Amino acid sequence: MSDICRYGFGPEYQQLFDMVERYSRENLHELSARMDDEDWFPRDEYRKLGALGVLGITLPAEYGGADMDEAAQAMVAHAIAKWNPSISLSYLASDNLCANNLNRHGSAAQREKYLPGICDGSLLGALGLTEPGAGSDALGSMATRARRDGDNYILNGRKLYITNGPEADLVLVYAKTSPEHGAHGISAFVVERGFSGFGIEKELDKMGYRGSPTGELVFEDCIVPAENLIGEENKGVRVVMSGLDLERALLAAHCVGICERALELSVEFAKGREQFGTAIGNHQLVQRMLAHMYTETASMRGFCYQILKECEGLSDDEVGHGEIHMRTAASVLLAGRAINRVLDNGMQIHGGMGFMREMEINRLYRCAKILEIGAGTREIRELIIGGELVK
Ligand SMILES: Cc1cc2nc3c(=O)[nH]c(=O)nc-3n(C[C@H](O)[C@H](O)[C@H](O)COP(=O)(O)OP(=O)(O)OC[C@H]3O[C@@H](n4cnc5c(N)ncnc54)[C@H](O)[C@@H]3O)c2cc1C
Structure with a gap:
């Protein structure tokens, strides 16, 4: 039904779409009932998408990515969503919200450290912007703070409704480094699951997209090495x-x-x-x-x-x-x-x-x-x- 070439994309896009659509129909569709019933995230099945070459689609080939663009990533999301919307949502959170932003804005060292794991499926990513008091006004009302302390930043705050949060190995987190500058005092950080002071407050029980884990994350004097700042401070x-x-x-x-x-x-x-x-x-x-x-x-x-x-x-x-x-x-x-x-x-x-x-x-x-x-x-x-x- 989806003739991608019709919209001006080359045959390589159509091939990608057809391959992912077929794989999702044959392998991911059958998981969706159990995911819905048990709110179960099939981590092993997600990892297999790495071997298939669909994780890290926009990431450089040197890290195991496919060096394609966001349109290709959208086609993967489209093809998976048709057969398993929950896996597609988790894919978007990890591959686009976390990894694509990291690739576009991170340093060479950060890319080298995290992107190969995203591409082979061993790492799952998430993005933490929304907070209990900061939804639509995510930037203006952001209460999470990051303060420089020697070679580290110390993060304090909470992030709510974070897709993949309970399972993620790394979270791209936004926090205010210069609150007096409002939206222009925000910085982005990569926080690893094991960092001291980082925790998962709770996994949320949703009406839909069950099996794509969503959680509330807490940062209590969470120690983040300064090298995990993404881009420049306050940018x-x-x-x-x-x-x-x-x-x-x-x-x-x-x-x-x-x-x-x-x-x-x-x-x-x-x-x-x-x-x-x-x-x-x-x-x-x-x-x-x-x-x-x-x-x-x-x-x-x-x-x-x-x-x-x-x-x-x-x-x-x-x-x-x-x-x-x-x-x-x-x-x-x-x-x-x-x-x-x-x-x-x-x-x-x-x-x-x-x-x-x-x-x-x-x-x-x-x-x-x-x-x-x-x-x-x-x-x-x-x-x-x-x-x-x-x-
Ligand atoms: C399943 C799920 C997954 C999510 N995944 C992520 C994620 O991975 N990362 C992340 O950071 N966030 C995530 N979110 C958060 C999501 O982006 C927010 O829920 C959304 O931005 C809305 O914020 P809110 O829920 O606080 O609603 P509110 O901002 O409180 O809005 C409530 C209502 O008020 C309206 N409203 C607010 N301001 C105005 C205005 N100025 N004018 C008119 N109407 C207005 C809204 O449109 C809405 O109808 C997720 C949410 C869910 C439920």
């Missing part, structure tokens, strides 16, 4: 803003994968379920729901891949503001709204059966809502777009 806002635009473009592709699967399931169900002496798919009101699902999925796929194309080759100075800031926000605004309508129709087609937890459509439905909340809520996306339009 963390650049890392956040450039990363957020790409994250939004990638999350839109993740939504496309889920919608494609929801449509497949709904068509299958509509052909098999009979009422009034015929398959419900022969009733025109059911066909209308399928038609809307198809159209919304096709339009989000087109817009999402168009924006990914526009992200190609952008430097850090070109993202986080202006046209691309607006367009990546628009891509995920559209995708987040559309996926909720697509899943609503998918559930409706499944009737009472769809309300049963064990149904795949039910699992997908429970994922949809967060896609209008994470990576900037629907309202924050609207504020970005509206603000740029009236500038």
Whole structure:
């Protein structure tokens, strides 16, 4: 269904997408029911993605990466999400939010230390920005502090709702080094799981994306070596803003994968379920729901891949503001709204059966809502777009 070449990407992208889609269908799909039931993260299966060559897709070949761009990473997220949204979400947190930011902004020594493990799957990454008192106003209200103490920084604070947090080996953490400078006093650090003063407060119990671990992290006089500062002190806002635009473009592709699967399931169900002496798919009101699902999925796929194309080759100075800031926000605004309508129709087609937890459509439905909340809520996306339009 996803002809990637149609959007102007070369055959190597199509090959990558097809390979990951096939692997996910044959190997990851069967894990999703247990992941949902037991909130189990299949770490060994995640590691195998390294051997397959899909981890570290944007990272340099010298570290074991594939040296491709964020569009390729989006295609991997799309292909996995179709068959196992939870693994795709964890993949995005590790491979994009953590490792891609580390590669773009870290030193050669930091890249050398952490990126090979990301590529072979032995290391899982996370990104810690949100806090109990700092969600949409993540930068302004950030309370986590980092104070220089000789060769170390001492971190104190909490990070909430962190994807992969409970399992992660390394977390890219934002903290205020010069609180008096507000958003311009933020720095980024790599914190390793074993650092003194770093702990996992709790693993959170979610309605959807179960099996992709989410946690609250605490830093209590956490000792972070100064060499783990990413980029320059007080320049963390650049890392956040450039990363957020790409994250939004990638999350839109993740939504496309889920919608494609929801449509497949709904068509299958509509052909098999009979009422009034015929398959419900022969009733025109059911066909209308399928038609809307198809159209919304096709339009989000087109817009999402168009924006990914526009992200190609952008430097850090070109993202986080202006046209691309607006367009990546628009891509995920559209995708987040559309996926909720697509899943609503998918559930409706499944009737009472769809309300049963064990149904795949039910699992997908429970994922949809967060896609209008994470990576900037629907309202924050609207504020970005509206603000740029009236500038
Ligand atoms: C499953 C999951 C995974 C996540 N993963 C990560 C992760 O890996 N790393 C990370 O750092 N964070 C992560 N997050 C956090 C996520 O990014 C935040 O939840 C999100 O940014 C919203 O913050 P909040 O929940 O505090 O909501 P709030 O900011 O409190 O917002 C509540 C409501 O108020 C609205 N609102 C707030 N300000 C305004 C305004 N100015 N104008 C209009 N409306 C406004 C919001 O749009 C929303 O509707 C995750 C969250 C979840 C649930």
